Amino acid sequence: MASSIYFCDTKGKTILSRRYRDDVPASAIERFPALLLEAEHESSIIPPCLTHNDVQYLFVQHNDIYVLTMSRSLSVNVAQIFSFLYKLIAVLEEYVKTVEEESIRDNFVIIYELLDEMLDYGIPQITETKMLKQYITQKSFKLIKSAKKSKNVVRPPSQLTKSVSWRPEGIVYKKNEAFLDVVESINMLISANGQVLRSEILGKVRVKSHLSGMPDLKLGLNDKGIFSSDNSADKPGESTGKRANIELEDLKFHQCVRLSKFENEKIITFIPPDGDFELMNYRLSLPIKPLIWCDAKIQVHSQSRIEIHCRAKAQIKKKSTANSVEILIPVPEDADSPKFRYSHGSLKYVPEKNAILWKIKSFTGGKEYSFAAQLGLPSMSDVDVPKVKRPIQVKFQIPYFTTSGIQVRYLKVHEPKLQYxxxxxxxxxxxxxxxYTIRTA
Incomplete structure (x- = not known):
């Protein structure tokens, strides 16, 4: 996959490197600073992939460093490479807190050890931080205390030689519990007249495992049709209700899930890591209606003051409640002296964002609230009426509710030895x- 890994400064000069293959000459990295300079002259945004003499330079920028790999193969899995580079940065943050040039220079030993364990001949091997911390610590360069007695030799942990490398043995809890959260984030672009221009659901299933021993878990979601391509979606605009089949797109699992079992039987079984982890994530493209709708009317009077009438409605079931609702309504950049009239929530003028922030702590389904605001404008005569082109931004959280209709039918826990x-x-x-934005008129 990766011929080498390089950490470079802002100018592209190498700070630290580790080579795994000889298909790319060592001198190729000397061309990277010049490629960066050329890319900066051509565009303000540097692309994450540069090519020179049939060598692909794939890199990510983090703080004041570039993390880079090179390859000659045109069939290389680019998504896998970038996924590993971001994972490498995340692992380093667990060890050195802030990944930057100074911390890289101060931690050569630990970084070389991590690179040796995380990649083998350029192929990713171990990327779980919990496992790496079992045998790589800040003092891990002292692997052998004494060469005279074998009992003083620090041996690799048992996780390295077992199939369940992400979970150590001997875990004990007084109360065995498993917590599962199904979290769905809604991204949506809505026109000023209420038409949904784009919508998607980004879902994830998070697990917190407080279970003893080596438990085997089985998770049931709705029915087997949830993973099939036979999608019988509801009517357009329907945001709730039961769906016989839900087609999950871009479905990804944690490495603990038995993929062969899932591919053959569509059953999710796994031995969980200890503590918090993300079991799976998915994406859904469904025609849904706005859950929180907002309409803002802006009127300019004599070009000296602006008046805003805004109403918001919770378009969810009456038994549901949206919490911590925040609606950010943009205003002209030169507006000042705000005056508000409202009956629910709280209003605040945020001059650094050129917007009015409307906070509603609890927004029950079916309810509708409104406010009026008046702001002053500089005296203008022959100047065009100011227009606000920025969209309205909405934030909210709705508990006990999923837009897709996905549900957990069961979560079975079986520990063959302890039987708890x-x-x-x-x-x-x-x-x-x-x-989640709404365009203004």
């Missing part, structure tokens, strides 16, 4: 994503 009673807990959360 377990207590699984399941929670559902729907929240706004990073891109």
């Amino acid at each position: 009673q377990s207590y699984p807990w399941v929670r559902y959360i729907t929240e706004s994503g990073d891109d």
